[in-house]
Amino acid sequence: MNISILRLDSNPITTATSPATATANHRSGILGCYNGTNSCRLNQLQQRKKNPSIIVCSTTKPLASVVDRHGVSESGLSRIESLSQVSGVLGCQWGDEGKGKLVDILAKHFDIVARCQGGANAGHTIYNSEGKKFALHLVPSGILNEETVCVIGNGVVVHLPGLFKEIDGLESNGVSCQGRILVSDRAHLLFDFHQEIDGLREAELAKSFIGTTKRGIGPCYSSKVIRNGIRVSDLRHMDTFPQKLDRLLSDAAARFPGFKYGPDMLREEVERYKKFAERLEPFITDTVHFMNDAISQKKKILVEGGQATMLDIDFGTYPFVTSSSPSAGGICTGLGIAPRVVGDLVGVVKAYTTRVGSGPFPTEIMGKGGDLLRFAGQEFGTTTGRPRRCGWLDIVALRYCCQINGFASLNLTKLDVLSDLSEIQLGVTYRHPDGSILNSFPSDLRLLEQLKVEYEVLHGWQSDISSIRKYSDLPKSAREYVERIEELVGVPIHYIGIGPGRDALIYK
Numbered sequence: 001m002n003i004s005i006l007r008l009d010s011n012p013i014t015t016a017t018s019p020a021t022a023t024a025n026h027r028s029g030i031l032g033c034y035n036g037t038n039s040c041r042l043n044q045l046q047q048r049k050k051n052p053s054i055i056v057c058s059t060t061k062p063l064a065s066v067v068d069r070h071g072v073s074e075s076g077l078s079r080i081e082s083l084s085q086v087s088g089v090l091g092c093q094w095g096d097e098g099k100g101k102l103v104d105i106l107a108k109h110f111d112i113v114a115r116c117q118g119g120a121n122a123g124h125t126i127y128n129s130e131g132k133k134f135a136l137h138l139v140p141s142g143i144l145n146e147e148t149v150c151v152i153g154n155g156v157v158v159h160l161p162g163l164f165k166e167i168d169g170l171e172s173n174g175v176s177c178q179g180r181i182l183v184s185d186r187a188h189l190l191f192d193f194h195q196e197i198d199g200l201r202e203a204e205l206a207k208s209f210i211g212t213t214k215r216g217i218g219p220c221y222s223s224k225v226i227r228n229g230i231r232v233s234d235l236r237h238m239d240t241f242p243q244k245l246d247r248l249l250s251d252a253a254a255r256f257p258g259f260k261y262g263p264d265m266l267r268e269e270v271e272r273y274k275k276f277a278e279r280l281e282p283f284i285t286d287t288v289h290f291m292n293d294a295i296s297q298k299k300k301i302l303v304e305g306g307q308a309t310m311l312d313i314d315f316g317t318y319p320f321v322t323s324s325s326p327s328a329g330g331i332c333t334g335l336g337i338a339p340r341v342v343g344d345l346v347g348v349v350k351a352y353t354t355r356v357g358s359g360p361f362p363t364e365i366m367g368k369g370g371d372l373l374r375f376a377g378q379e380f381g382t383t384t385g386r387p388r389r390c391g392w393l394d395i396v397a398l399r400y401c402c403q404i405n406g407f408a409s410l411n412l413t414k415l416d417v418l419s420d421l422s423e424i425q426l427g428v429t430y431r432h433p434d435g436s437i438l439n440s441f442p443s444d445l446r447l448l449e450q451l452k453v454e455y456e457v458l459h460g461w462q463s464d465i466s467s468i469r470k471y472s473d474l475p476k477s478a479r480e481y482v483e484r485i486e487e488l489v490g491v492p493i494h495y496i497g498i499g500p501g502r503d504a505l506i507y508k
Helices: 044-048 063-070 074-081 099-107 160-172 192-208 217-225 232-236 241-255 263-283 287-296 329-335 368-376 395-405 445-450 476-489
Strands: 002-007 086-091 112-115 124-127 133-136 149-152 181-184 301-304 345-350 353-355 389-391 409-413 423-431 452-459 493-497 505-507
Touching: 074 505, 086 099, 099 124, 099 301, 099 345, 099 409, 099 493, 099 505, 112 287, 149 287, 160 263, 181 263, 181 287, 192 217, 192 241, 232 241, 232 263, 241 263, 287 301, 287 329, 345 395, 368 389, 395 423, 395 476, 409 476, 423 476, 452 476, 476 493
Parallel strands: 002 452, 086 301, 086 345, 112 149, 112 301, 149 181, 345 409, 409 493
Antiparallel strands: 124 133, 353 389, 423 452, 493 505
C-alpha cells in the first residue's frame, strides 16, 4: 500500500505514521404479541404501568428532572425525540463501531428495538446504569431498558442454544426477558453443524480464508438460499422436523467429507430440538404482522443493525464479507416492512478504523503503530476475542457508506482513544497507481491492494476528554477533527462517544 500525506498547516509534525500510546416518558402501553395463530396475548409490559414501582413522568414535570434521571442533556433529549417513528442504527465500517451503546441509549425512547439480519456473529457490548458490562450477540441491545420489546426478525439466523444461554445470562443478572423477546416464525435456525462446516469451509480455503467468526452464519444462509433450511415455524411440526433435518445434515455430509453424520446424530438432535421447541414457543411470533401493526399504532421502532456496510454481501469487500445485508436495504427485507416507513438512519463510525479477519484495509497501520492503537482502544472482538486490525479513519469508505444508506446523521465513537496522539491522519483520497483519483470505493480487490491513499494530518489534542459532556468544551483540535469529518463526508455528526459508559456521550 502506497501512502501520501498532506499536511494541513505549515507547522512541523513528527511521527507521521505511528500513533502514540495509547427518558423516555413512560409509554402508555405496548403492543400485544402475536403468536402463530394470530391470536393476541396481552404483553406483560402492559401490566407494568399498573405497578406502583414504575415511575410515570408527568408532562407537567420540569424537563430538567427527566434530564437528571436519565443523564441526557436537554439538547440531547430534543435530538433523540426528533428521530422518526421508524429509525435505524447501522454500522459504517467493517463492524465493531459501537452500535450497541447508541441503541441502548436510544431504546428508552422507543417502544420496540428490532434486529433484521445477521446472527450471533454480531457482538454488541453495552453497560447498564451501574456500569455492568453485557455482551450481546442475538438479543437486541434494547433489552436493558425494561419497557422495550425486542424483536428478532425474519432476516436473522437463530442459534437456539446460544439464544437461550444469552437469555439465561441476562435473567441471572436481573434483566427480565419474559414477554420481551419476540422471535420471528420466519427466521431460519442455525444448527451446531452449521458452525462445524463453517470451520471446514475455512480450512478448505487455506490461504484465501475469509476470516469468519466460525459461528455458522454463512452456511446457515447458504441453506436458506438453496431452500433446504429449517425455519422457526418448523419447530411446531415435530412430525416432519426429523425428515427436514435429515435432508439438511445429509446434504452437509455429501459436501464436506470431514463432516461425520449418522443416525445417532439425527436422533440426538431431534430430541434436543423437541425441548428447544417447547421452550421457544412463548417467544415465537408472526413478527411481520407485529411490526406492521406497531407501525399502524404509531409505536416507535428502532432497528439495530449488525456488522456494517463494508461487510455487506453486495456492497462490501467481497468475498471478505458477511452473508447478509447490513445496509439500509436489509431493514425492509429482514423485518417485512415497507421502504416508505423507514425514516432517520444513524450511521455509527469509529474515530479510526478497525477490521477483524481477512480482506482489504486501505488505511491499515502496520506494526507497532497499529498495536498501540489496538491496546489503547481495547480492540479485541466481542464475539471471538480476536485482535482487530487498526488504521486511520477512511473517509473514502465512509462517504461510500453514507451514499448507500442515506444517513441523516452520524455517531462518531471512541474519540477518546485518540487523545494521546500528537497527530491524527484522515485517509481522504484514493489514487490509481498512475496518480489519477478514484471517484468511489472500488469493487476490484487487486486495485484496493495497489491504490495509493492520500492523507490529511491534523493536530491531536493530547488531553483527557472522557469527562466532557458539552461539545463546546472539547479541545479545539478535537472539534476541528470532528468538523473536518463532517465537511469531507457531508453528513452531520450528532453523537460523539468519549468512553464506554452510557453517559459518555456528547450530543452535538
